[in-house]
Amino acid sequence: MIDDTQLEQISTAKQRVSQTERIVPAFDYLDGFQLQRSKILEAIARVLDSGTLILGPEVTAFENEFAQYVNCKHAIGVSSGTDALVVALRVLDIGSGHEVITVANGPVPTIAAIRAVGATPRFIDVDPNNLQMDPQLVSQAITSATRCVLPIHMYGSPAPVFCIEKICREHGLALVEDCAQAHGTIVGDQHAGTIGKIGCFSFYPTKNLGGFGDGGMCVTEDPILAARMREQRCYGFRNDRVAHVEGLNCRLDELQAACLRVRLEYLPTSIAVRRQIAFYYQEQLACLDLQMPLIPSCGESSWHQFVVRFSRRDAWIQWFAKQQISVGIHYEHPVHLMPAYLRIAGGPDALPITEQVCKEVISLPIFPELRRDDMARVCQALRSGVEAGLT
Ligand SMILES: Cc1ncc(COP(=O)(O)O)c(C=O)c1O
Incomplete structure (x- = not known):
């Protein structure tokens, strides 16, 4: 004994x-989860008891709260950061025969999204000092096929998007910001994601704002792009079950949205x-x-x-x-x-x-x-x- x-x-x-x-x-994430546990479980129970699992009040509330957080007019919840990029490129009419200028030191999904719409990535090098897209190289990469510049705010550090936005304006190109790593990143005095036409966020669990599964968000100031993104995430539907345009299924679900609302508070x-x-x-x-x-x-x-x-x-x-x-x-x-x-x-x-x-x-x-x-x-x-x- x-x-x-x-x-x-x-x-x-x-x-x-x-x-x-x-x-x-x-x-x-487990220690942090313990602090938020009761609120998260409450949020999950609220959704399960509500009878609404897809595109209901939690998604709407989270979209409003996220838009307020980044100080932007419209936020559209989608099913992942990759889908946020796909939806953004689709509503900007970027597709086959078009080139998108981007970087190659980031993860695969940014490129997978460009390929998913049928466009071709045109890679440029990064600035060795900050490992962000080198704005000096953007102009020389522009061809007659270029439609969009897609910098990533690498590691949550601000990419030089004001310089890039100026070049985009001069050449009639769309700027889409990949903000998957950049919730809370500030550029000048604005949140990352609000400088270009559309900002795309991921809620993959390891991200600054991580959910308990996959999720993503597009943000924009433009009401027409916002409406088109809402159509895109749900088969091209408006408030009916009619496909007004060819769309996808990449909705953020109520359970993730309810949990992300709690995570957003923190x-x-x-x-x-x-x-x-x-x-x-x-x-x-x-x-x-x-x-x-x-x-x-x-x-x-x-x-x-x-x-x-x-x-x-x-x-x-x-x-x-x-x-x-x-x-x-x-x-x-x-x-x-x-x-x-x-x-x-x-x-x-x-x-x-x-x-x-x-x-x-x-x-x-x-x-x-x-x-x-x-x-x-x-x-x-x-x-x-x-x-x-x-x-
Ligand atoms: C820079 C960047 N873009 C896009 C994505 C894709 O996000 P998700 O995993 O939510 O599809 C990620 C996440 O891995 C990322 O880090």
């Missing part, structure tokens, strides 16, 4: 093991916490010789990711793994070099900066639930790595 002293010894030993073995997660706080974590990393790591992310001068980052560049990335990945720290890579494979897009995208060396940064980037853990001792472990791992001569 185990006595009390032995029990205590086991539990102390267990604690020690769990302390040394605890993996610092790259993302974990968004300003969670962005503030992300900024605090970024500030902590900047302060703690300032004395190390690292290629830290640039602090934007044209607005304010929402710090969706905190991306550091390392010339010996593989060694650093192993180093972090040894210290039980999960890190991310956003993104490892430039989209223009992926097999699916090689044929349309110009092949290797087309985008030298993109190709270089994709070999170097590591995203440190940053999410509102990240514990302070985990932040300290990340910084300690970087200090000891530098001391060990890894840079």
Whole structure:
């Protein structure tokens, strides 16, 4: 029989093991969920008890609240960030034979959306200082087939959309902002997504405003585009069951909308916490010789990711793994070099900066639930790595 002293010894030993073995997660929403749990469960029950699961009062309320948050007239809930981009491109009449200027250091969905409407991505390189679309390269990429410029606010940092918008205006092109990583990002004194014709957001669970499944939103100031996007997300219907135009089924559902309304209440706080974590990393790591992310001068980052560049990335990945720290890579494979897009995208060396940064980037853990001792472990791992001569 185990006595009390032995029990205590086991539990102390267990604690020690769990302390040394605890993996610092790259993302974990569970602590935050515990704080919001009763409100989320209440929201789910409200929807289930209401008898309305599709395009009901929760979607309408969430659209109004989100529009108010980004300070924009219209918000249209859709089923994912990818669908938000597809719907945006469709209502701008972008399709087969058209080119869309974009970047290749982001994720696949942006390009998948361009291809889904039958258009061709025309990739340009990024600015090596901030890893955002280089506005200097936009004009020279414009051809007679160009209809749209689609920058991504990478990592929640503001892309130079005011410069790009000016070029778009001069050439009669549509600017669509990919804001999937940029809820709470400020450009000038506006929210990302409100500078171009349409801003497209994702509510994928890891995003700044993450749901409990898939979801997305288009925002616009233009009432005609807004009405067309509402048609597009539901078979081309207006307030009838008649297809006035060829449309899709990509509606945000009531359950996600109800949960996202709760999450939206906490968004300003969670962005503030992300900024605090970024500030902590900047302060703690300032004395190390690292290629830290640039602090934007044209607005304010929402710090969706905190991306550091390392010339010996593989060694650093192993180093972090040894210290039980999960890190991310956003993104490892430039989209223009992926097999699916090689044929349309110009092949290797087309985008030298993109190709270089994709070999170097590591995203440190940053999410509102990240514990302070985990932040300290990340910084300690970087200090000891530098001391060990890894840079
Ligand atoms: C920049 C960017 N665009 C588009 C998307 C697509 O969003 P979703 O996963 O909701 O379709 C994502 C998310 O992965 C993203 O990061």
